[in-house]
Each structure stands twice: as C-alpha cells, then as structure tokens.
Amino acid sequence: MAPLESWLDIDPASDFSLANLPFGIVSTPIDALPHLGVAVGGYVLDMKQLATHPDFDTIFTELKGQKYVFASSSLNQFASLGRSVHRAVRHCLQNILSVHTTVGHVLRDNGQMRDVALFPREDVRNHLPMEIGDYTDFYAGYHHAYHVGVMFRGSSNALQLNYTHLPVGYHGRSSSIVVSGTTIRRPWGQIRPDPSGPPIVSPSRKLDIELELGCLVSRPNNMGEPVPVTNAEDYIFGYVLLNDWSARDIQSWEYVPLGPFNSKNFASTISPWVVLADALEPHRTKAIENPTPLQGYLKEADANNVFDILLEVSLTS
Amino acid sequence: MAPLESWLDIDPASDFSLANLPFGIVSTPIDALPHLGVAVGGYVLDMKQLATHPDFDTIFTELKGQKYVFASSSLNQFASLGRSVHRAVRHCLQNILSVHTTVGHVLRDNGQMRDVALFPREDVRNHLPMEIGDYTDFYAGYHHAYHVGVMFRGSSNALQLNYTHLPVGYHGRSSSIVVSGTTIRRPWGQIRPDPSGPPIVSPSRKLDIELELGCLVSRPNNMGEPVPVTNAEDYIFGYVLLNDWSARDIQSWEYVPLGPFNSKNFASTISPWVVLADALEPHRTKAIENPTPLQGYLKEADANNVFDILLEVSLTS
Numbered sequence: 001m002a003p004l005e006s007w008l009d010i011d012p013a014s015d016f017s018l019a020n021l022p023f024g025i026v027s028t029p030i031d032a033l034p035h036l037g038v039a040v041g042g043y044v045l046d047m048k049q050l051a052t053h054p055d056f057d058t059i060f061t062e063l064k065g066q067k068y069v070f071a072s073s074s075l076n077q078f079a080s081l082g083r084s085v086h087r088a089v090r091h092c093l094q095n096i097l098s099v100h101t102t103v104g105h106v107l108r109d110n111g112q113m114r115d116v117a118l119f120p121r122e123d124v125r126n127h128l129p130m131e132i133g134d135y136t137d138f139y140a141g142y143h144h145a146y147h148v149g150v151m152f153r154g155s156s157n158a159l160q161l162n163y164t165h166l167p168v169g170y171h172g173r174s175s176s177i178v179v180s181g182t183t184i185r186r187p188w189g190q191i192r193p194d195p196s197g198p199p200i201v202s203p204s205r206k207l208d209i210e211l212e213l214g215c216l217v218s219r220p221n222n223m224g225e226p227v228p229v230t231n232a233e234d235y236i237f238g239y240v241l242l243n244d245w246s247a248r249d250i251q252s253w254e255y256v257p258l259g260p261f262n263s264k265n266f267a268s269t270i271s272p273w274v275v276l277a278d279a280l281e282p283h284r285t286k287a288i289e290n291p292t293p294l295q296g297y298l299k300e301a302d303a304n305n306v307f308d309i310l311l312e313v314s315l316t317s
Numbered sequence: 318m319a320p321l322e323s324w325l326d327i328d329p330a331s332d333f334s335l336a337n338l339p340f341g342i343v344s345t346p347i348d349a350l351p352h353l354g355v356a357v358g359g360y361v362l363d364m365k366q367l368a369t370h371p372d373f374d375t376i377f378t379e380l381k382g383q384k385y386v387f388a389s390s391s392l393n394q395f396a397s398l399g400r401s402v403h404r405a406v407r408h409c410l411q412n413i414l415s416v417h418t419t420v421g422h423v424l425r426d427n428g429q430m431r432d433v434a435l436f437p438r439e440d441v442r443n444h445l446p447m448e449i450g451d452y453t454d455f456y457a458g459y460h461h462a463y464h465v466g467v468m469f470r471g472s473s474n475a476l477q478l479n480y481t482h483l484p485v486g487y488h489g490r491s492s493s494i495v496v497s498g499t500t501i502r503r504p505w506g507q508i509r510p511d512p513s514g515p516p517i518v519s520p521s522r523k524l525d526i527e528l529e530l531g532c533l534v535s536r537p538n539n540m541g542e543p544v545p546v547t548n549a550e551d552y553i554f555g556y557v558l559l560n561d562w563s564a565r566d567i568q569s570w571e572y573v574p575l576g577p578f579n580s581k582n583f584a585s586t587i588s589p590w591v592v593l594a595d596a597l598e599p600h601r602t603k604a605i606e607n608p609t610p611l612q613g614y615l616k617e618a619d620a621n622n623v624f625d626i627l628l629e630v631s632l633t634s
Contacts, residue, residue: 133491133492134490134491134492135488136490136578137575139575160573160574161573162507162516162570162571162573165507165515165516166507166516166570166571168571168574168575168578169575169578170487170488170575170576170577170578171452171487171488171489171490171578171582172488173451173453173488174450174451174491175450175451175537176540178540184541185540185541187541188543188614190479190482190483190612198482199479199482199483199612200612201612201613201614220492223493223495223502223583223584224501224502224504224583224584226505253479253483254479254483254485255574255576256477256478256479257477257485257572257576258454258456258485258486258487258576258577259487259572259574259575259576259577260487260575260576261453261485261486261487261488265488266540266541267540267541295507295516295517295518296518297518
C-alpha cells in the first residue's frame with residue numbers, strides 16, 4: 001500500500017500512520033465520559049465530537065445513522081457493525097486526514113472542530129477498549145512451545161503429541177484483563193523454593209511477562225453451530241498487544257492436572273488501541289510449515305494466514 | 318429448624334418448602350419480560366407483581382425502596398444487595414406464605430393478587446438466573462479426584478501432590494452456561510479411537526455428565542486485594558445444581574498441558590432456581606478431614622464449612 005500522507009504533522013516513524021488508525025476508548029480534557037477515539041500520529045481524534053459535524057452522516061454513509069456507537073463507553077457496539085462498516089469508516093477517516101482530503105472543511109480547515117476533536121495523545125486518558133465476555137489463551141507460538149518443551153522433556157520430545165494437530169488453548173479470567181498502564185500487584189501464592197519440599201506462601205519470586213497478540217472477536221455464533229474456518233476472519237474485530245503476566249513459581253505447583261489458574265489470572269494487560277483487522281491485511285504472509293496434515297475443519301483456503309509484524313518489548317528491571 | 322407450614326398446598330416431599338424459597342428468572346403467562354420469581358411448592362411467586370402491592374415497602378423495609386430489582390432480567394442486582402437484605406426478604410416471604418402470616422391481606426386473602434402473582438410451576442418459563450462474568454471449575458470432589466487418579470496412576474499415587482494443599486481449579490467459558498432444559502448438541506472434535514494412532518474428527522463417543530454444585534458470587538473485590546477466607550462467605554449469593562457436560566474422548570487428547578478446553582466448554586447446564594446461601598445454613602457440617610496442615614490463608618474459623626445435602630441424578634440412556 002502506498003503511504004498515505006496527512007496534513008497533520010505525523011512522525012514518519014510513528015506506528016500510528018493513516019494506514020493504521022487504531023480505535024480506543026478515551027476521556028478527553030473536555031469530555032470525561034469514556035467514548036471512542038482514533039490514534040493518529042501523536043494525536044487522538046475524538047469520534048464522538050467528529051460525529052457532531054453536520055456533514056458527518058453524508059460522509060460516513062455506511063454507518064446508516066448509527067453514529068451513536070461513537071459515544072459508547074466500549075468498542076463492542078462499533079465492533080458488532082461488522083467488517084464492511086469498519087472498512088468504510090477507515091476509508092472516510094483516511095480521506096478526512098489525507099493531504100488530498102476532499103472534505104477539508106470537516107476538520108483540516110475547521111479550527112473549531114480541531115479544538116474539540118484533536119488532542120495530543122498525552123492529554124487523553126485511555127480506558128479498557130472492550131467489554132470482554134470470555135478470554136481464551138492459545139499456545140500459538142511454535143518457538144515458545146518448542147523451547148518450553150525442550151526445558152521439560154528435551155529436544156527430541158519437545159512438542160506434546162497434540163501440538164501440531166489442533167490449537168491448544170485454555171480459558172483465562174476475563175475480569176482481570178486491564179488496560180496498559182494499570183498498576184499490577186505482584187501476586188502471593190503457594191510456591192516451592194525447595195522443589196521436593198512442602199509449599200510456602202510467598203510473593204511470587206518468578207514473575208514473568210509474555211508478549212502476545214490479543215484478538216478481539218466481535219460477533220457471536222449460536223451455541224453448537226461451528227464457525228467454518230473459511231469464515232472465521234469475519235468474526236475478528238481487531239488486535240491488541242497483550243501482556244500475559246505469569247507467576248512461574250506459582251504455576252509450576254498449581255497447574256497439574258487442570259492447567260494454569262492463579263499464576264495467570266491475577267492480571268492480563270492489553271494495549272488501549274485496537275488495530276482493526278483491515279489495517280493488517282497488507283502484512284499477510286505464509287505461516288511456519290506444519291509437517292502434520294491438518295483435519296479438514298482446520299484447513300484454510302488462503303495460505304497467507306498469518307501477519308508479518310514486528311512486536312517489541314523493552315523491560316526495566 | 319422447625320418446619321414452616323404454609324397456607325399454600327405444598328407436598329411435604331417437595332424440595333421447595335418455606336425453608337428453601339429459591340430465586341429465579343421467569344416469564345409468566347401474563348408477563349413475557351423475564352423478571353424475578355420464587356419457587357414455593359408446585360408454584361412460582363412472581364416478585365415483580367408482589368412488589369406492586371401498596372403495603373410492599375412497609376413489609377419489605379430492609380429493601381429500602383429498591384424493589385425495582387425484582388423487575389430485572391437477572392438476579393445480579395438483587396444479589397448485589399448483600400446477605401442481610403437476602404435474609405430479610407426471605408423472612409418477609411416466609412411470613413407472607415406461612416399459616417401464621419401476619420399479613421394475610423397481601424396474598425393469602427387477596428384473590429386478585431394470587432391471580433397475577435401465583436402460577437403453577439409448569440406454566441412458567443425459566444431463564445438463565447444470572448449474568449455470569451467469569452466461571453471457575455474447582456476439582457473439589459475428593460472422591461472424584463481420588464477415583465480418577467486411581468484410573469491413571471494407581472491407588473498409592475492417586476492424588477496429585479498439590480491436591481490437599483490448595484484448591485485446584487481452572488477457568489471455563491462463561492458464555493456457554495445455559496439454563497436446565499436447553500438442548501445440548503453432542504460436540505464434534507478430535508478423538509483417538511486407537512490411542513496410539515492419529516486423531517480423527519468425530520462426534521464425541523464418550524459424552525459424560527458431572528453433577529456439581531454451582532456457587533454464585535455476588536460481590537466484586539478490587540484486583541490485587543485478596544478476600545480473607547473468614548469473609549469469603551459474605552461474597553456468596555447462593556447455589557445451583559450444575560451439570561458439567563464433558564466429552565471425555567476429546568478431553569484426553571486436547572488437555573495436555575493446559576487443561577480441558579473444547580471438551581468442557583460446549584455447554585454447562587445450571588438449574589433455574591438459586592438456593593440462597595441462608596437456606597443452606599441449617600445443613601452445615603464438618604468436611605472430610607485433610608491430613609495436610611493448611612497454609613494460614615486457607616484456614617477457616619468454623620470447622621462446619623460444608624453442607625450435608627443430598628444431590629441426585631436420574632439418567633435415561
């Protein structure tokens with residue numbers, strides 16, 4: 001995709017170019033009620049304010065008058081409108097923010113609107129972007145699973161038998177998902193400093209982080225009616241960064257035989273900005289080859305079924 | 318507790334005596350909007366209708382005018398009022414329904430109210446009683462854990478090392494909890510009819526049930542602030558029967574190393590009637606003795622910390 005240039009002053013190194021335009025829930029200096037905003041360069045565009053422009057309905061025709069979703073305190077309503085609406089809204093926003101905008105009077109040449117709808121990102125408060133009903137953690141990272149397996153079972157036996165046959169996952173605690181920046185308390189729990197001795201109760205001594213990609217599902221399916229794998233992407237609203245905080249010493253004692261519990265459910269942090277599924281389309285690529293022939297219900301039509309994106313962690317000890 | 322006799326015709330063998338009075342969410346022949354009802358004998362008492370009586374606020378003083386909770390489509394609001402309010406409401410209902418009622422004009426001698434507020438149970442439709450935010454399945458049954466362990470590891474090694482030290486549990490999928498009577502589709506999944514061969518995709522051939530007691534928590538705690546075990550019961554609203562449907566053949570293939578997933582999350586059924594915590598107080602007894610000295614944070618002040626109640630399953634193959 002050709003870079004989209006903006007009349008806004010955007011650092012070329014910014015992750016928040018016009019090609020991205022992630023959505024989030026914000027409070028602004030003039031509107032404390034959480035509502036929808038879009039990150040662009042060093043700014044946040046307030047969608048609730050933008051929607052008050054008299055030409056908004058004419059420009060954002062695909063919304064079919066449902067602009068009330070931008071005043072909601074979560075992205076759930078907007079997400080439920082579906083991929084075609086998200087795509088149309090992205091295109092309208094790219095037009096409004098482009099150097100070649102055809103509707104400059106809405107924002108670029110409208111000082112009054114810019115004053116109430118464009119804020120430096122640091123002046124805006126972020127909230128949890130969605131109400132999350134259920135939370136599943138998939139053991140999706142091949143290299144992660146392999147290296148953990150080597151530690152426990154050696155390299156010839158690293159992956160569990162089922163690993164290349166099906167997505168291995170477990171449910172997490174959705175009420176402990178918090179937005180990035182929330183203070184996390186180091187959890188207490190039962191640990192065994194002497195691996196053959198009895199447990200003691202202590203703050204975790206092996207607090208760990210896992211950099212993960214969180215995927216937000218926007219549409220329900222009826223219970224008992226599977227979603228065909230070829231339609232699965234229609235159910236994805238977007239992606240966030242996720243820190244799957246883990247207390248490894250608590251985990252190794254508690255997790256037999258039913259999986260991780262208190263070691264993982266004390267907090268999971270997600271980024272405030274949801275990158276819509278369409279924004280990642282240009283980054284599709286082929287996944288790591290799987291030597292195991294997949295069962296039919298898992299076979300995807302498009303071989304380019306993963307995203308080639310660079311995720312980074314910086315850690316201060 | 319002495320049996321409480323009612324002016325209503327209640328079968329002495331009924332589980333729904335005046336000592337029980339479980340709450341649920343119902344639609345009635347004259348009010349299709351789901352709202353609160355109470356099971357008593359073969360009847361349902363409609364709390365939304367009862368609350369329209371002019372003397373309601375005078376009788377149910379502890380509610381402090383919050384009778385709007387009875388028109389809600391879930392028990393969550395009522396549950397959040399706390400144990401002392403639930404107790405007071407139970408006492409008022411026992412008075413209204415007792416042969417010795419001091420307020421016979423409200424229901425017993427009020428044909429008009431009986432017509433709109435008392436229905437045979439079979440004329441009423443039940444709904445899921447609560448909105449469930451998170452769902453944890455504890456491996457709480459000692460005999461269950463022991464016998465499963467014997468099958469896998471023999472009798473000398475039946476219990477996992479951690480079993481007597483801490484509550485072993487894992488998270489389930491809250492969106493697949495449905496009310497008793499909901500049709501469940503037998504799940505498909507990967508199974509291994511030949512335990513050393515590759516998996517096939519098939520309807521589960523080992524669909525199982527687990528009779529469990531579901532415990533509904535009514536109050537939140539702040540993330541990172543533990544609830545002391547001595548206060549834990551203040552957080553319990555009540556109890557339901559729970560059928561933890563399980564696909565054993567899918568489970569044994571998928572559950573290594575992160576625990577049960579699709580084998581358990583296709584449906585969990587709960588009873589429509591929530592037995593309030595106070596109704597079980599007379600049935601307290603001592604738990605099975607634990608040979609392991611518990612850590613301080615798990616030590617309960619009251620040794621009578623379990624309920625001696627009989628649960629029954631009848632199964633038609």
